Amino acid sequence: MMQSLRSPRVWMSAFLALGLFASVYLLVVYVTGGPIACGPTHGCDVVRASRWAYIGPIPQPLLGVLFYAGMLGLLVTRSVLQTPARTQLWLQRLTLLGAIVGMAESVVLFLIQWLEIGAFCAWCLVSGAAATGTFVLAWLDRASLTDGQREADLQGYALVLGMLALVGTPLLLVLL
Numbered sequence: 001m002m003q004s005l006r007s008p009r010v011w012m013s014a015f016l017a018l019g020l021f022a023s024v025y026l027l028v029v030y031v032t033g034g035p036i037a038c039g040p041t042h043g044c045d046v047v048r049a050s051r052w053a054y055i056g057p058i059p060q061p062l063l064g065v066l067f068y069a070g071m072l073g074l075l076v077t078r079s080v081l082q083t084p085a086r087t088q089l090w091l092q093r094l095t096l097l098g099a100i101v102g103m104a105e106s107v108v109l110f111l112i113q114w115l116e117i118g119a120f121c122a123w124c125l126v127s128g129a130a131a132t133g134t135f136v137l138a139w140l141d142r143a144s145l146t147d148g149q150r151e152a153d154l155q156g157y158a159l160v161l162g163m164l165a166l167v168g169t170p171l172l173l174v175l176l
Contacts (some may be wrong), residue, residue, distance in 0.1 A: 015130045029048075046123040067101075071098050074091065096139070
């Protein structure tokens, strides 16, 4: 288990799970129109009411859910599949590209909240922090994995996703 805690992929999965939780919560309240538990920023409803909350009919949190779930799936796929080194290199590069896109989107949305809307959504900031952590760790990732690293990563992913289910589900129910 200690080997999995040193893996940048396992730490990336923890950041991705945090971002997924924040995005799922926001998506549910966007779709239902329910109140947002915003915390000290008090800007969540202001952000949700802005023209930036949707891209056409698509709520921004849906893009977050797709990004975080897709990146988690990519990390698990990289650990599960026994692929040639060349394929692993491309999957690692795809992980890095995804992290760059997620970070760029988070920076743009942060700047929009700051400069255009004049209010911050706490959940959006959590998502931005998760994308930032993913971005930083993606640069530390390696394409080649030994069988031991794959197994350690899978154990780490199971721990992260188990914590998400055990802590996130009741918390989501309380917040809604």
